Amino acid sequence: NxxxxxxxxxxxxxxxxxxxxxxxxxxxxxxxxxxxPGLYKNIVMFxxxxxxxxxxxxxxxxxxxxxxxxxxxxxxxxxxxxxxxxxxxxxxxxxxxxxxxxxxxxxxxxxxxxxxxxxxxxxxxxxxxxxxxxxxxxxxxxxxxxxxxxxxxxxxxxxxxxxxxxxxxxxxxxxxxxxVIYGDTDSIAFLTxxxxxxxxxxxxxxxxxxxxxxxxxELEGFFKRGLWVTKRTGTFGAKKKYALLGEDEKLKVRGFETVRRDWCNLAREVQNKVIKQILEDGNEKKSLKYLKEIVKKIKQREVNKEDLTIRTMLKKPLSEYKAISPHVVAARKMQEKEIPISDGNLIEYYIAESDERKKLVREKVKLPEEKGQYNIKYYLERQVLPAVENIFQVFNIDIKEIIEGKKQTKLGDF
Missing domain, CATH: 3.90.1600.10 (B family DNA polymerase, palm domain)
Structure with missing residues (x-):
């Protein structure tokens, strides 16, 4: 050339x-x-x-x-x-x-x-x-x-x-x-x-x-509904984070943490179902009811441990990790049990309740085969809450109150 x-x-x-x-x-x-932030209908994206x-x-x-x-x-x-x-x-x-x-x-x-x-x-x-x-x-x-x-x-x-x-x-x-409701580097979304x-x-x-x-x-498509959520820090719109429902009923999701490596299957499933239900129904009512059922199941220990298992890849040799994160603790436990591990392996673990007053999450790590009860507080506050908190903020619903069992309020009630 x-x-x-x-x-x-x-x-x-x-x-x-x-x-x-x-x-x-x-x-x-x-x-x-x-x-x-909001739920919109009849959207076009270029x-x-x-x-x-x-x-x-x-x-x-x-x-x-x-x-x-x-x-x-x-x-x-x-x-x-x-x-x-x-x-x-x-x-x-x-x-x-x-x-x-x-x-x-x-x-x-x-x-x-x-x-x-x-x-x-x-x-x-x-x-x-x-x-x-x-x-x-x-x-x-x-x-x-x-x-x-x-x-x-x-x-x-x-x-x-x-x-x-x-x-x-x-x-x-x-x-x-x-x-125009959104513009990002090489795309623009607007209402018809x-x-x-x-x-x-x-x-x-x-x-x-x-x-x-x-x-x-180019015309990316016509969409029946679209959801733009808030940032975790407040009421401002989150950049590059939205979900759209096409006329063919297919979902286009950008920026949501469904691929986060430290999320269990339940957190991913809850987020996906809440997004899909809101976009299909055009409101948050069924999704809110569904979320309350999930919170109740977690509190009553009716969720399978398999759905709460976290899977994270070991990206380098165990000896090279300086930060002791939960998946590193789990990998070390596997090593102690003489289970072969190397970089590229998928490490599985769950966060358990502890009789001792352990503050750090990594101190509560257990391998799937280890006996123990899952940590209710962790799965509610570190898994379910961050998965859907900013989605329900669009509708002025405080998910923390639902998790804590308080009477649900909206900002408009004050």
């Missing part, structure tokens, strides 16, 4: 260069339109296709195309702050090595994706995903201090364009008469209101006609 593009490879950075790069200020990240990648290609951004000053035939970045100073950068319009190569990669990804949709098979899917991964990694590579083609100016410019296009689309959607699907598709076509180069917005 270097010969094809008549490109002389950059030298590998020296240790001094890497040290200098690492001490530079970080670049400003993407823009997020903070959501108002997504930018490979946003960072398409910006690099469309604006010809790279180390080799970066200009020292403004030239007649050049692209100008939005104003940005770098190393504490406001500035702009200019990039030549003459196709650069990285943007040109990236364009080929993106085209190959699109071709394999289309081929997979026509004739689904594992080989085509793997090729599509490989080119997707390659194209998506370029922006990170450009900003990586150890890269040959490192360019902090290019990295900052890419993100400045991301912010500009994201904000521009949000304003244009608002101007078209829609209520009284508008028809045809109106939304016409808007999408208009927005795409105004985007430069290979940049493109």
């Amino acid at each position: 270097l010969e094809r593009f008549n490109e002389i490879p950059e030298k590998r950075p020296t240790n001094d260069e890497i040290r200098e790069r690492r001490h530079r200020d970080s670049v400003e990240g993407a823009f997020v339109y903070e959501p108002t 997504d930018f296709t490979s946003m960072h990648t398409s910006i690099i290609i469309s604006m010809n951004i790279s180390k080799s195309t970066l200009l020292s000053k403004k030239e007649k035939n050049s692209y100008k970045s939005p104003e940005l702050t770098l190393d504490g100073k406001k500035t702009v950068f200019y990039f030549s319009k003459k196709p650069g090595f990285i943007p040109s190569l990236l364009k080929e990669i993106l085209e190959k990804r699109k071709n394999f994706k289309e081929e997979y949709l026509k004739n689904p098979n594992q080989i085509t899917l793997a090729r599509s995903n490989a080119f997707k991964l390659l194209s998506a990694s370029v922006h990170g590579y450009i900003g990586f201090f150890g890269a040959r083609y490192y360019s902090i100016e290019s990295s900052a410019s890419i993100l400045a364009f991301v912010r500009r296009f994201n904000k521009d689309i949000i304003e244009k959607v608002k101007k078209a008469g829609y209520e 209101g009284k508008k028809k699907k045809e109106d939304v598709k016409k808007l999408l076509k208009k927005l795409n006609s105004e985007l430069p180069g290979v940049m493109e917005l």
Whole structure:
């Protein structure tokens, strides 16, 4: 590829260069339109296709195309702050090595994706995903201090364009008469209101006609309902944390902790069921009733230990762990019992009641085969509560009161 593009490879950075790069200020990240927590209906979501990648290609951004000053035939970045100073950068319009190569990669990804949709098979899917991964990694590579083609100016410019296009689309959607409820890096969610699907598709076509180069917005889908939750710290909307119910009844969940490694099956199941039920019903009533039943079962010890077992992977040799977390304690117990373990093993344990006054969770760890009763307080406060607390906050319901057995109140009752 270097010969094809008549490109002389950059030298590998020296240790001094890497040290200098690492001490530079970080670049400003993407823009997020903070959501108002709530349950919404009739939602549309637009997504930018490979946003960072398409910006690099469309604006010809790279180390080799970066200009020292403004030239007649050049692209100008939005104003940005770098190393504490406001500035702009200019990039030549003459196709650069990285943007040109990236364009080929993106085209190959699109071709394999289309081929997979026509004739689904594992080989085509793997090729599509490989080119997707390659194209998506370029922006990170450009900003990586150890890269040959490192360019902090290019990295900052890419993100400045991301912010500009994201904000521009949000304003244009608002101007078209829609209520925007969320915007995140490369996507935007808004309410259809009284508008028809045809109106939304016409808007999408208009927005795409105004985007430069290979940049493109696609219709992620129409959704019957969507749930945006609060942050744990208060009533503000949580970024990148929402759930949507499509017209095909399929769920799209982002940011919820259903994949947290220190959660038991019950916590995952409760969160999933509460989200699904709220989105299907359009209210929290059945979900609240279901949660109360789960709390009652835990208190009455009617939950199987299997559902409360926590499974965590050992990511490195046991001797290398400095922090003594619960799964490390469990692994050491396995070692004492001469059960073979190594990094990559799944460690299973549960948190038990203790006759002694042990304060730390790790002091209450037991292996599944060890006799004991599960710790009611731990599973209510450390598993069930964090799984659904900010979901019910949307409806002004205090889950702590339900767990503690107090009369349920809403903020509006005061």
